[in-house]
Amino acid sequence: MSEVKFSKEHEWITLEGDVATVGITKHATEMLGDIVFAELPEKGSNVEKDGTAGVVESTKAASDVYTPVSGEVVDTNQSIVDDPAKINEDPEGGAWFFKLKIKDTSELDTLMNKEEYDKFAKETSS
């Protein structure tokens, strides 16, 4: 599996072959608070880089989930729809959102590595 990459919209992404797994970062869940609702893209649909590909809602507000790369949705994680609190518990592990068959691996090059993202998250949250 490839190195974890991060977007400015606080998604993480890993790549295995040509299938990417996307979720939201721990930092994002800390900003959102208790997550009580999740909506995922439809399997088989095509999503475009930086386009919306889901929604999460906390007790406070709704936030869009964006996809860091373009591709076809090949799988979604129904368990976070059934129990959205899992997203707070394990955001960068079991609570992934969707898997994409990606079109253009070079789109990953525009994303941040862990060190860059941690710095970005720290700067933007203060």
Place this chain on the structure above:
Amino acid sequence: MEIKKTSLNKLHQSNNAKFVEFAGYEMPIQYSKGIIEEHKFTRSNSGIFDVSHMGQLFIYGDESLTEELEKIFPLDLKNLKQNCSKYSFLMNEDAGIYDDLIITKIEEGYLIILNAACKDKDFDILSNLLGSKFKMNLDNNRSLIAIQGPKSVEILNSIINGVDQLNFMTGNWFDSDNQKLFVTRSGYTGEDGFEISISNDKAEKFVEDLIEKGAQLIGLGARDTLRLEAGLCLYGHELDINKTPVEANLRWAISKSRLSNGGFIGSKKIMNQMQDGASQIRVGIKPEGRLIAREKTKIFNDTDKQIGEITSGTFGPSVNGPIAMGYVDKEFSKVDTKILLEVRGKKHPASVCALPFYKKNYVKGVN
């Protein structure tokens, strides 16, 4: 304008509060445990809320004060006993609501608790209506602390002996730590609880004592989910200048004895609406599944006609599901009516339901 801070601001900070601006004040939205934990702690134990941003208006005067206030509020104040409280409204001539409030008859006058965002305007309106005959004091030297939840009575009584003898919607002055506190048995969470008016310089120590006895600080986030589960209105959401108490389904708060003769501001409109019914009315709304319908969500019937709008919507931690309140056209206001909510461009099924979502635990009669 500089943001205002309550006398508990430092205590909020040292308890890791996340702050938001609310009605010009820096207020805690939540502490480190988060809204759901805070909500559940209040329902099962005892939560402390800093509501010092709310207005505490003391009005003193002779018997003519009661007469003058009856020209303003739809209440039978002549028959209100000392230390008893009533929920009411400040309205304009069209019965539009300037603010909702709690008024308590105290020795030689009244104490009115006002919403933070409305208190200065309310003071101006009441000053104009009452003239200079009465002493009015919107007291910024006092903090207001609410303690809510089933263990609150025991905790508060261990610090202010005798509060356990208060009935719901009554209050009294108590002596504690060499000062006079005004305590009412009331609140806005659907739980048994109290509100304590205390001088600013004593507030922090008082709250620290409550925490030591086992109560915990709770932010505005959980205050909102608690009041919504209890089916209670929040000014600026369910209530505003374009809504009347009848439309808000709050006719219970209007004293029956005032409906025959009127004589309060807005009485004509109220009496007409009581007779003919309002065209729109506030209802409880239960979305199907887990969907959350926030404020301003449009409500439709099954033939695509818009029939109303959501005024508050969130996830209710104690009912473990989404809940909402909103206004719908009268013919759709019956419990179990199927409606549709438009969220992110799609229409989702929901139904009109009875309020509250969560059953109240008020203590009705101690004595």
